[in-house]
Amino acid sequence: MKYERLTKEQFEELHQEFINFLATQSITAQEWEDIKANKPEVAEEELDIFSDLVWEGVLKNVQFLEHYSAQHLFLFHFLESDIQLIKVSVSRKDIDITTTEGYRWLQANLLTDDVELHQASKPLSADRNKDIFALIKQGANITKGELFQYFDNLINQTA
Numbered sequence: 001m002k003y004e005r006l007t008k009e010q011f012e013e014l015h016q017e018f019i020n021f022l023a024t025q026s027i028t029a030q031e032w033e034d035i036k037a038n039k040p041e042v043a044e045e046e047l048d049i050f051s052d053l054v055w056e057g058v059l060k061n062v063q064f065l066e067h068y069s070a071q072h073l074f075l076f077h078f079l080e081s082d083i084q085l086i087k088v089s090v091s092r093k094d095i096d097i098t099t100t101e102g103y104r105w106l107q108a109n110l111l112t113d114d115v116e117l118h119q120a121s122k123p124l125s126a127d128r129n130k131d132i133f134a135l136i137k138q139g140a141n142i143t144k145g146e147l148f149q150y151f152d153n154l155i156n157q158t159a
Contacts, residue, residue: 001048003055003133011047014054021050059129064145067138070096073106075148076140078124078132086151087118110154117155 011018022032025046036043065076073088088097088106092114096102109115125131136142 002052002130004051004137005048006051006054010054017054018050021053022046055133056129058142059132062132062142064143064148065132065135065140066143066147067135067140068098070098070102073097073147074140075151076135077145077148077152078128082121082123083131084121084148084152085119086148086155087120088151089116089118090114091116117151119152119155 006014019029022028027035027046032043035046063078065074065078067074067076071090071093075086075088077084090097090102090106095105095114097106106115
């Protein structure tokens with residue numbers, strides 16, 4: 001398995017897609033029930049294959065990720081051959097930007113000495129989707145990139 005198995009809830013959400021997946025392999029509902037009952041290892045393999053297909057479909061479309069921690073905000077933009085990163089760091093340990101109050105503080109204090117903005121980029125590995133998946137496993141969330149674009153404009157206007 002390349003990524004990880006979908007959760008029970010995710011499988012429930014993708015019930016129809018899983019039925020279609022089984023149909024592409026000429027597995028009927030009755031045959032699927034038989035496989036689950038008599039060949040659980042085959043059923044497990046099918047669940048893993050379907051999970052990887054779903055992850056591949058999702059990951060290939062990812063352009064932006066965000067990851068928050070108490071004093072840091074990591075914003076990622078995935079281009080064709082590299083990852084651009086914007087890191088927002090809060091030097092005050094009494095501020096937690098994962099809270100509503102802390103995030104409001106960040107908005108109000110963006111251009112103070114208590115907030116540092118850094119920009120970097122690095123080449124993607126040969127497996128772009130695995131790079132993205134690793135960040136998601138560490139807690140990053142897929143976004144539309146509004147924050148990345150906001151900070152990118154802010155940094156490049158003041159540079």
